[in-house]
Amino acid sequence: MKNFSNYIDYDKKEGWKEGSKFVHGALGSDPMTGSVSFPIFQTATFRFRALGDSLGFDYTRCQNPTIEELERTMAILEQGTEGFALASGMAAVMCALSVLKSGDHVILSDDIYGGTYEIALTTLPDNKIETTFVDLSDLEAFKAAIKPNTKMVFIETPTNPMMKVADIAEISKIAKQHDILVAVDNTLLTPYYQKPLTLGADIVVHSATKYLEGHNDTMAGIVVVKDDKIGQAMRNYLKYQGACLAPLNAWLVLRGIKTLELRMQRHAENTKKVAEWLRNHPKVKKVYYIGFEDHKDYKTTIKQCSGFGGMLSFEVDSKETALKLIEKVDMILFAGSLGGVESLITYPMIVTHHEVPEEVREKLGINERFIRLSVGIENVEDIINDLKQALE
Numbered sequence: 001m002k003n004f005s006n007y008i009d010y011d012k013k014e015g016w017k018e019g020s021k022f023v024h025g026a027l028g029s030d031p032m033t034g035s036v037s038f039p040i041f042q043t044a045t046f047r048f049r050a051l052g053d054s055l056g057f058d059y060t061r062c063q064n065p066t067i068e069e070l071e072r073t074m075a076i077l078e079q080g081t082e083g084f085a086l087a088s089g090m091a092a093v094m095c096a097l098s099v100l101k102s103g104d105h106v107i108l109s110d111d112i113y114g115g116t117y118e119i120a121l122t123t124l125p126d127n128k129i130e131t132t133f134v135d136l137s138d139l140e141a142f143k144a145a146i147k148p149n150t151k152m153v154f155i156e157t158p159t160n161p162m163m164k165v166a167d168i169a170e171i172s173k174i175a176k177q178h179d180i181l182v183a184v185d186n187t188l189l190t191p192y193y194q195k196p197l198t199l200g201a202d203i204v205v206h207s208a209t210k211y212l213e214g215h216n217d218t219m220a221g222i223v224v225v226k227d228d229k230i231g232q233a234m235r236n237y238l239k240y241q242g243a244c245l246a247p248l249n250a251w252l253v254l255r256g257i258k259t260l261e262l263r264m265q266r267h268a269e270n271t272k273k274v275a276e277w278l279r280n281h282p283k284v285k286k287v288y289y290i291g292f293e294d295h296k297d298y299k300t301t302i303k304q305c306s307g308f309g310g311m312l313s314f315e316v317d318s319k320e321t322a323l324k325l326i327e328k329v330d331m332i333l334f335a336g337s338l339g340g341v342e343s344l345i346t347y348p349m350i351v352t353h354h355e356v357p358e359e360v361r362e363k364l365g366i367n368e369r370f371i372r373l374s375v376g377i378e379n380v381e382d383i384i385n386d387l388k389q390a391l392e
């Protein structure tokens with residue numbers, strides 16, 4: 001059987017710097033036509049030349065060249081062996097969790113993304129899978145939560161929205177001693193700033209809807225693994241659940257990845273300035289930003305990440321200030337997503353974390369004064385001026 005892998009010369013890319021890999025992807029240009037922009041193979045099915053003789057593709061739910069280009073690109077960037085592209089980040093989360101069976105136990109970060117939290121509160125228990133939420137920035141708490149039937153730890157780091165950082169290498173070391181799989185949601189930092197598989201994780205998950213695609217216009221999810229057995233389980237899940245990504249959306253994510261380095265640098269630069277400005281504002285009581293040297297997990301952050309990303313959260317002095325802020329922002333858009341070129345502000349208590357029980361939310365700090373900001377790549381002075389007028 002012959003497919004695109006016959007044309008791949010990964011070695012030539014081994015010495016390339018990251019930014020070049022982002023721009024050129026796995027194959028980059030089309031090996032058949034030379035098209036510099038990788039083609040969108042907008043087809044459901046592929047013609048067989050004869051019985052048992054195809055070009056390696058038969059049906060888009062199972063394989064498609066554009067989707068495969070994205071999957072290979074992500075495998076290269078995350079330094080895994082195989083990537084999987086899915087219809088959304090939630091589909092990717094479900095795909096990673098699909099290795100769990102009835103009777104298993106999974107440990108998850110306590111202030112994980114609201115949708116994942118809901119899966120852990122509903123779908124997993126419905127399938128007789130036990131769940132425990134733990135502050136994974138606390139290694140002792142992680143160790144204490146391990147049970148004989150623990151099969152996976154699902155880490156989000158930094159967490160969304162409390163910006164807690166879990167030590168992936170240390171957790172992986174402990175997990176290996178107990179035969180526990182380590183899955184990491186790497187949406188917030190992307191492989192540009194953090195590579196969980198190189199730190200010992202087994203599975204990486206992305207909402208590619210966020211930074212990877214980067215333009216707030218496409219839903220997509222990615223899973224990357226480094227073990228064939230886990231890869232086979234993921235492939236089967238994708239194939240039989242039918243949660244495959246559309247070829248056009250795969251192309252949009254590929255196009256987004258081309259500028260990932262530039263965008264992440266600008267997001268990070270802007271976020272640092274906004275975090276510092278907010279910290280000095282009289283109506284802002286606390287800023288949650290992993291780039292602050294006095295952040296409680298700063299040591300872990302600088303050990304495992306090469307940058308601080310584009311997210312921050314903050315608490316203002318009252319509910320009135322919080323509500324006025326989201327109403328008065330002008331260039332910054334009040335919307336429930338993150339990671340795109342436009343700055344987005346949200347009110348997690350109602351928008352992203354309404355599924356989380358109130359007492360849990362309050363304990364985490366997701367209260368009525370709490371705001372999350374995804375800092376975009378606009379001119380930072382405009383971002384700060386917008387916050388300034390909205391906080392007046």
Ligand SMILES: Cc1ncc(COP(=O)(O)O)c(C=O)c1O
Pocket residue numbers: 088089090091093113115156160185187188206207208209210219220221337338
């Ligand atoms: C960290 C994280 N993981 C997963 C998801 C789910 O991704 P999607 O919305 O693409 O399904 C989100 C969505 O906000 C997220 O923020």
